[in-house]
Amino acid sequence: MTAMLDTKAGQTPHSETELQEPSIDRPGEGRLLHAPANHPPVRRAKIGVLLANLGTPDNYDYWSMRRYLNEFLSDKRVVDYASWKWQPLLQLIILTKRPFSSGANYKLIWNHEKNESPLLTITKDQTKAIAAVMEARHGADVVVDFCMRYGNPSTESKVRAMVEAGCERILFFPLYPHYAGATSATANDQFFRALMKEKRQPAVRTVAEYFDHPLYIDALAKSVNVAYAALDHRPEVLVASYHGMPKRYLMQGDPYHCQCAKTSRLLRERLGWEKGSIDTTFQSVFGPEEWLKPYTVEHVAELAKAGKKRIAIMAPAFSADCIETLEEINGEIREAFLHAGGESFTYIPCLNESAAHVEALSAVIDENLSGWLSG
Known part of the structure; x- marks a missing residue:
């Protein structure tokens, strides 16, 4: 149909075969073989x-x-x-x-x-x-x-x-x-x-x-090892804080919760740590209904009250640091831990452009x- 629309009196329509054979005049752009002179340029397929x-x-x-x-x-x-x-x-x-x-x-x-x-x-x-x-x-x-x-x-x-x-x-x-x-x-x-x-x-x-790609897990493990190597004292607990969602979504079939739990397990295994060394929690609760638990801000306070004075926290669900990590984790959640008696709070940055x-x-x-x- 395009060939018919482009045809003027006295001109022969260009065939589909001809339309598919670009003649490149310069890198990235070309002219269709036998096409009318006013035919739009055709870019190299990318x-x-x-x-x-x-x-x-x-x-x-x-x-x-x-x-x-x-x-x-x-x-x-x-x-x-x-x-x-x-x-x-x-x-x-x-x-x-x-x-x-x-x-x-x-x-x-x-x-x-x-x-x-x-x-x-x-x-x-x-x-x-x-x-x-x-x-x-x-x-x-x-x-x-x-x-x-x-x-x-x-x-x-x-x-x-x-x-x-x-x-x-x-x-x-x-x-x-x-x-x-x-x-x-x-x-x-x-x-x-x-x-x-x-x-x-x-x-x-x-x-x-x-969430379970080997290189993604390797990158998370490397970020933990790098952060821990820079500390004078090893944290007693590593908290993996994931963005939260209403619990109702999980019950309706959203796989997010299960995938987060698997990431934490794979990370622990990749680090060679014992069970119980990484806690999985959820942050950014919004609205009146119940969300996935435990809530990060409450959990870190409970850790401090239970005598865990040194913790580290990371956010595996975020590919880049943002308001939820730089302000919420390193601000509100840090404050909750210290206020409850914690002494050392280490935030491990997201993987970012590493x-x-x-x-x-x-x-x-x-x-x-x-x-x-x-x-």
């Missing part, structure tokens, strides 16, 4: 790797925070209450107060030099490092970029950019080691919404959770690109 993280406000002022929180808390994957019940509460009460408190917390951790959140800074660094690995392994025909589920850069804008760059295949990679409806699933939802707006959709794949983490993520990408690469 593969896109689109990394996705949760999101970030553009700034910590009231209106930036309100826009971000409104998008986040209006997501049915995050808060699944009926809209008639939830939206009035969100719009009239929560979003009139919470942007102030959340903005103050973001200000404490903000990267003022670059005027962006730490999550954005780290995600940029991760993307740059992974892009370098992909280029070294596969050349310039694999394009690596990132997007955010909430805030900027948006998923839609990055999908559009990849399509315009000639990506006929896109691997979408939510940077969540563990699957959860409120993280991995909603990121995928947004990705497919973006694809709905493309006239010519690329072939796509989504990356599944990688070499071991980049290696693990790159391995996951290569495994998911299988069959798409010629060599």
